[in-house]
Amino acid sequence: MPTAEHTLDEILNLAAAHFKVPREKLGPDDDFFKTLGIDSLQTLDLLTKLENHFRVELPDYELQGVSDFRTLASKIQARL
C-alpha cells in the first residue's frame, strides 16, 4: 500500500495536470479552490479523476469542510 506522502504527491500531480497548473505552484496545505481557481463542478471532476486513478469510491459528503490537498489525501488514503 502506498504511503500517505506518496498519495499526496500523486494527488498534487493529478490536480496540476488536470487543471493545467504548474506543479510547483501547488502545496499540500493550499486551499485547492483558491489555488486552482475552481468551483464545485470542477471539484467533482477532480474527485472523479482521483477515484478512477486510485480505484476507490470517496463519497462526496466526506469532502465537507475539506479544502486543502493534505486532508483530501488522508481521505483517499483511508480508502486504500
Added chain:
Amino acid sequence: MKSFQGQTLSWDVKEGIIELALHREPLNEIGSSTLEELEKFVSALDSLSHESHALIVYSTLKAGFCAGADLRQLYGWIQEFGQAEVANHAREYLNRIHAVMNALDAVPLTTIAAVHGVTFGGGFELALTCDMIIADKLARFCFPELRLGLIPSFGGIPRLKRDLGNAVVRDLLLTGRSFNATKAQQIGLVSQVVGEGEALRAARATATQMAKFDRVTSAAAKKFIKSIPLDELRQEIDIFCELLPRPAVQAGLKKFVENTGAQPYLP
C-alpha cells in the same frame, strides 16, 4: 416539425436518429421554459418517430448534462404563492413534467441518454427515461433532493427502482451523494463508459447498430421489458407535494439560492 431550434433545447433528425440537444445555460436547469419546449418536442415525437429508429438526448453545455430542476424558480414559487398554495401549483407543474417523462419513457424507439459531467436530480431523472445511458468518464450522477428536504419528483425513484436493486436506491436517495460513471456502470445503471467528450459519438454508433433491426420488433421488445410504474409515479408527486410546504424546505432552497460560494454542487 422535423427540426427545431429553441431557447433551451433543439432537435433534428439525422440518418434516422432524432437528436434532442439541451442547451440552457448554465446547466440545463429544468424550469417552465424547458418544460414548454419539452412539451413541443413530445407533441412532435409521434411524427418524428415514423421516420426514425432511435432518439439520443444529450447536452451541448461543457459543464454537464443537466443539474436538475430550476431551484430558483421553485423558491420563487414559494415566495409568490406562499406555503399554503405552493403545493397546488407544484402539483400542476409536476403533472406536466410527468406527462413529458412518461412519453419519452414509452416512445416506440430505442432511446439513449449520452451524458457527461453533472447529471443530477431532474437531469438524472430525464436520463432514466431512456433505454440506456452512455456516460463519459467524468459523468457524475446524484439525487441531491434530500439535502433540500425534498425527494426527487420527476419520476426518478420509481424509474431507479425499476432498474436497480433496492439497497442501491436507498444508498443513493438517503445519502444524497454523487457517484461516478464507473460506479454507475458497476451497479448496472450505465451501459457504456467512454472517454471524455465521446458519449455522443458512442451513442450515435449504438443507434446506428440498432437501425439494423426491425422497428416493430424492437418496439414490441421494449414495451415487454420496460413497464412504466404509473401508480408509483403518481405517489411520488403526492409525497413531494406533502413535503414542499415545510419550513425546512424553504430554508434549504433559500440557502441554495443565496449561496455565492464555490461549493453549491457539493453536499
